[in-house]
Amino acid sequence: MLQTLKSLAHSLGFDDCRIAQATRAGHADSFHQWLADGCHGDMTWLARDPLRRSDPREVLPGCRSVICLALNYYPGSSPFPASSDGGYRIARYAWNDDYHEVIEKNLAALDGALRALGGVQRCYVDTGPVLERDFASAAGLGWNGKSTLQIHRRLGTWFLLAEVLTTLELPPDPPLADHCGNCTRCITACPTQAITAPHRLDARRCLAYLSIEHKGPIPEEFRRTMGDRIYGCDECLEACPWNRFAQASADLTFQARTEIFGHQLRDFLTLDEDGFRRLFARSPIARLKRLRFLRNVCVALGNSGSPDDVPALRLAALDPEPLIAEHAAWALRQITA
Ligand code: SF4
Ligand code: SF4
Structure with a gap:
């Protein structure tokens, strides 16, 4: 069996x-x-x-x-080379x-x-x-x-x-030993010190939590460290030496969707509710809804944007949603400072 x-x-x-x-x-x-x-x-x-x-x-x-x-x-x-113009990171x-x-x-x-x-x-x-x-x-x-x-x-x-x-009784497999050894790369790599001790994560400091699960404003102390991340964070995964053995999945369902990654960061600010739903249909990002997604986009623009992004951010600063308007105003301050 x-x-x-x-x-x-x-x-x-x-x-x-x-x-x-x-x-x-x-x-x-x-x-x-x-x-x-x-x-x-x-x-x-x-x-x-x-x-x-x-x-x-x-x-x-x-x-x-x-x-x-x-x-x-x-x-x-x-899909983006490091620090490419208009690029961003999605987990x-x-x-x-x-x-x-x-x-x-x-x-x-x-x-x-x-x-x-x-x-x-x-x-x-x-x-x-x-x-x-x-x-x-x-x-x-x-x-x-x-x-x-x-x-x-x-x-x-x-x-x-x-x-x-x-409810079936199946013979258990033996456990595997912990192979982290003396490595602490994930702890060092975490931009917000969210891994407060080995095997302990304070979600309130974690960019994956803040950009996905957290519903309110991104706390100011974490906005700069969010960098160009607009959904989740892969930093501790990328740091792990065990990923050197990783092979790309044979399942093409996981490959980057070109219609999403064809957008420059500021293009996302033009999405209305319908446009957001269409672009992220069947994507995990749909969970954020337009409100939290644009909140994240504004933070990323504040960190990696240029004067070319100012007109789009000025419009976003007039958005009827206070969460979007406030983050857009923050981004404008970062770019113009
Ligand atoms: S996901 Fe990012 S912020 Fe969260 S623990 Fe890992 S490196 Fe830190
Ligand atoms: S980077 Fe990977 S191997 Fe190193 S301590 Fe963290 S989880 Fe363990």
């Missing part, structure tokens, strides 16, 4: 598939402390029912095994379609196969109530790096995790 399951996972496009026993998550206590310290910022869903999140048996009664899956999404190098996982949709289809196929064997399943892609990296580590699907990212020996950090909780 196990080999059939793993072969099916590979035929569905997953790069690795390993099994962990369904027990209490290894880092449940430190997760509770992290929540108590407020490091999750506005991500209130993480604090909802933390006991359930710490044990898959609370999510799926009778759960015996956690099937951990990895999907390589590495799309290769940036690689968001260069094309929303991966949740891509993976959920494949998880449904795995669920079907396990149901035929008498199993009851719950399938999750990173948003589920499961401390997924603990189970991935227990299953030997890489180890949890000091950056808090999961690291796979072959895929580096450029992969997505998904899991299937099942």
Whole structure:
């Protein structure tokens, strides 16, 4: 049964598939402390029912095994050469379609196969109530790096995790040792010192959190360090030496979308609600909505823009949305200073 399951996972496009026993998550206590310290910022869903999140048996009664899956999404190098005029940075996982949709289809196929064997399943892609990296580590699907990212020996950090909780008893795979060693490159590379200690991330300082999850204004102390990032941050991933083994994903769904990357930074300021929806249809960036996306674009223009960007920013400073208008005014001050 196990080999059939793993072969099916590979035929569905997953790069690795390993099994962990369904027990209490290894880092449940430190997760509770992290929540108590407020490091999750506005991500209130993480604090909802933390006991359930710490044990898959609370999510799926009778759960015996956690099937951990990895999907390589590495799309290769940036469409823009470093510091190219009008360029910007978007976290690689968001260069094309929303991966949740891509993976959920494949998880449904795995669920079907396990149901035929008498199993009851719950399938999750990173948003589920499961401390997924603990189970991935227990299953030997890489180890949890000091950056808090999961690291796979072959895929580096450029992969997505998904899991299937099942009532079927499957033989667990052995864990893999931590191979971070003395390295601290991710901690040093983080532009905002968000990795406050090995294996501990203060989301409130993290540019990925601030540019995606955070709904209000970008705090002034982080605006300069956002640089030309308009969605997420890949700095700690790029710093990780384990990524030297990464190969571009065979799945073309992850390749950079030319219609998005054909835009110069200031072009995004001309998007109205309809234009935004059309351009980012099926993209993870759609989650931001025009409001937060233009907030980020204004910050990036304030950091990397030129006098050519001033007319577009002046119009944005008149936007009826105060969040956009305030960030555009900030960007104008940076450029004209
Ligand atoms: S994503 Fe960026 S800001 Fe967040 S921890 Fe990594 S390097 Fe730091
Ligand atoms: S950069 Fe170094 S310390 Fe950080 S996760 Fe990668 S190997 Fe571990």
